[in-house]
Amino acid sequence: MKVGLIQQTCGPDVEANRQKLARNIAHVAQQGAKLVVLQELHNSLYFCQVEDVDNFDLAEPIPGPSTEFYGRLAKEHGIVLVTSLFERRAAGLYHNTAVVLEADGSIAGKYRKMHIPDDPAYYEKFYFTPGDLGFQPIQTSVGRLGVQVCWDQWYPEGARLMALAGADVLIYPTAIGYESSDTPEEQERQREAWTTVQRGHAVANGLPVITVNRVGHEPDPSGQTRGIEFWGSSFVSGPQGELLYRAAKDKEECTVVDVDLKRSEQVRRWWPFLRDRRIDEFAGLTKRFLGND
Secondary structure, X not given: OEEEEEEOOOOOOHHHHHHHHHHHHHHHHHXXXXXXXXXXXXXXXXXXXXXXXXXXXXXXXXXXXXXXHHHHHHHHHOOEEEXXXXXXXXXXXXXXXXXXXXXXXXXXXXXXXXXXXXXXXXXXXXXXXXXXXXXXXXXXXXXXEEEOOHHHHHOHHHHHHHHHOOOOEEEEEEOOEEEOOOOHHHHHHHHHHHHHHHXXXXXXXXXXXXXXXXXXXXXXXXXXXXXXXXXXXXXXXXXXXXXXXXXXXXXXXXXXXXXXXXXXXXXXXXXXXXXXXXXXXXXXXXXXXXXXX
């Protein structure tokens, strides 16, 4: 399967961002992409650097204007398209939601981000209610897509549950970058840890992993920090953790990568981790902590 990855900068004009994405989607589709993955919250700047109630105006219903816009693009190019939207479910109830559009323009399914961070410059708990749709792959014409979003990518449990539910590939739209006060050495440790943990999901589950991150600098509207330098580095890993492609950390890239979905079958025969799981001893995973306190 040919997969299109679109790693791009975003600006304050939502319509300009969407039109830029439309051009990039057309570009990778012309190169033969049948599945195209966009980055997290791609319609706008990453607004979670501050807590501002006016930012809720960016949210929209699903179905809504963005699913109509991206659905038309999916149908026009005959692709399956993974989008990342700010969902308005009801007044005062919002989610960070990935929506998958089928090649006929219809909504194949959606996933609401389960793990919501709350860190300096990443104040997502202010905006997003934790997801309630579980870890269910989305059936499409190109396969069963195990879509999660950004902070979810650090948790092996979500990747495993997607694999156990029959996912053919793990996909992570992402918005993550450097904290400007960290040393260059610490910044690189974080970027490499981010890549490594997801390659581990590929190995542990015998599945390809597709991750698409934002890139470029976005200022902090409050002026309290120096903003976020998103570290790009979008990548595709094969089912043994092998890097099939890794984008630059400091520039936009639109790339098509060949992913062999059939390879997972052979890798799982060599490394039958699902066969050997001690499910009778995993009850502790449902506990917050197993210490004495």
